[in-house]
Ligand SMILES: Nc1nc2c(c(=O)[nH]1)N[C@H]1C(S)=C(S)[C@@H](COP(=O)(O)OP(=O)(O)OC[C@H]3O[C@@H](n4cnc5c(N)ncnc54)[C@H](O)[C@@H]3O)O[C@H]1N2
């Protein structure tokens with residue numbers, strides 16, 4: 316809940332970010348307080364019990380524990396499931412695992428929205444209410460229209476919103492490729508094909524330790540041996556052998572390599588093969604893997620450790636890469652603290668620490684992360700002076716008195732490509748084109764709603780700007796029934812265990828507890844999902860590869 320006035324501006328109190336806010340205006344649109352405990356009210360939509368299922372390799376120990384603890388907590392404290400201010404209306408509060416067959420509850424949309432709970436479909440069963448929740452009006456222009464009435468709009472369906480974000484990136488003129496040394500190229504994308512600069516192997520080489528032999532045995536063994544990296548050995552005459560190490564150049568006229576364990580020296584020092592010797596055996600011929608000029612990898616390939624290895628083997632010192640899209644993060648809100656415990660109605664900024672590394676994991680370079688408070692002028696100046704490819708704002712997307720994003724976009728004459736999305740949480744998210752090569756994604760302030768906006772709008776845009784293309788969507792059967800919103804998509808944190816998606820609790824728009832232990836977000840279509848139904852999973856960048864690899 317935003318602070319409602321008074322008090323020192325926290326953006327001024329903490330120096331690491333550039334707080335430019337000095338405004339007396341405070342956000343007041345969340346003014347009504349919950350009647351009882353300030354619980355954020357997040358009903359578990361699923362029966363997420365039973366932690367005994369065998370783990371999928373994808374589920375981290377942390378995720379496992381988070382799921383277990385979430386379930387235990389839910390069982391111990393059913394009250395946490397709901398917004399206390401709604402408790403009287405919600406007879407199912409004590410049921411920690413809402414079943415699919417529960418009748419939808421009558422909507423408390425207005426009240427829920429005041430509490431930042433508009434993304435709780437289980438509070439809002441009536442399809443007829445969704446338009447009101449979305450702030451839709453049938454007379455509004457469609458998304459993509461230049462719209463100076465920024466506060467009234469038609470929300471875009473979730474799949475279409477992602478497609479619009481991808482299209483927006485494709486419309487940006489392609490950036491100039493940048494040559495990058497190998498040791499700085501991890502995580503970038505190849506701007507040009509990786510073409511072999513050499514034959515591989517570049518010489519005939521031994522695949523084994525043993526003897527290079529010429530002609531049929533037994534062989535007289537030369538005094539010297541050949542090690543990897545040594546001079547070109549002399550020619551072997553028929554009936555001769557020479558000791559050779561794996562990777563060493565095979566002498567001209569050698570017909571095979573006899574492995575050390577397959578050869579025996581007699582008392583005259585002659586080599587006898589103990590197995591049949593097939594011509595060419597254990598010799599890696601020059602060019603076996605590639606010839607100079609062969610395309611090894613196409614443009615658009617993500618530079619992984621293996622790609623770095625291949626590029627080095629093929630003779631590269633640097634790679635031509637797509638420059639990382641440059642992102643500037645603007646965190647709005649006077650109520651945010653950067654250290655210590657929440658106090659006096661102020662809360663910790665959860666998005667400042669979360670977004671930059673997440674953006675890097677998506678292939679972006681974070682050029683700045685700034686806290687602006689709730690200052691319309693500071694926001695306007697920050698946007699007009701930014702040269703980032705993508706500006707990411709957090710908070711201020713709704714229609715409260717200090718929600719400055721829409722008015723500022725209007726003032727800038729920005730083109731709204733997406734103005735609200737039919738997704739829970741996160742429906743006030745937006746995408747605007749500021750200039751031909753500059754976009755702005757407005758993430759809602761509620762932290763999980765911000766994650767939803769990040770994955771819905773920023774990720775498709777960034778992946779394409781980074782040259783990565785769009786990953787193939789994949790689905791996993793969901794273990795439990797998941798309640799859906801009547802008309803909107805829902806994104807629900809899940810762990811994947813035993814090849815099934817297990818929905819987690821604590822998925823309310825203001826909560827990060829679920830997502831922090833999750834492997835991904837399940838895409839729940841309007842109307843919900845039945846057990847066993849396949850749901851698309853949006854991966855979290857670290858869930859598969861671990862922290863060390865992807866945050867370059
Ligand atoms: N009248 C209406 N009010 C609201 C609606 C609505 O449809 N009609 N939608 C609600 C929904 S849903 C969301 S989500 C929020 C989006 O609001 P804003 O983008 O303007 O976000 P704020 O008001 O600035 O903040 C919302 C909430 O999140 C907290 N917050 C903000 N920034 C951070 C941060 N960096 N770290 C942690 N928490 C943050 C903020 O204190 C508020 O509690 O609007 C609803 N209202």
Ligand code: MOO
Nearest residue numbers: 434741742764824
């Ligand atoms: O539910 Mo709001 O949609 O929290 O983003």
